[in-house]
Amino acid sequence: MNKLTSIIGCLFCIAFLVGLATTLTRSMMIGFLDVLPVYILMGLVIVMMLYEAFGDKNK
Numbered sequence: 001m002n003k004l005t006s007i008i009g010c011l012f013c014i015a016f017l018v019g020l021a022t023t024l025t026r027s028m029m030i031g032f033l034d035v036l037p038v039y040i041l042m043g044l045v046i047v048m049m050l051y052e053a054f055g056d057k058n059k
Contacts, residue, residue: 006053006054009053010049010050010053013046013049014046014049017042017045017046018042020042021035021038021039021042024038
């Protein structure tokens with residue numbers, strides 16, 4: 001049950017972050033190079049979140 005709620009929570013968070021990042025590219029005044037740091041940060045956040053949720057916890 002704990003693993004299932006972690007998967008559902010991560011999917012909701014990833015969908016929110018990807019949606020937030022893609023709305024920036026819809027504007028005509030914002031270019032791809034302006035949004036590139038946002039994509040990099042969103043990727044890092046998603047990787048860190050997944051590692052924290054499903055990483056090895058042998059402590």
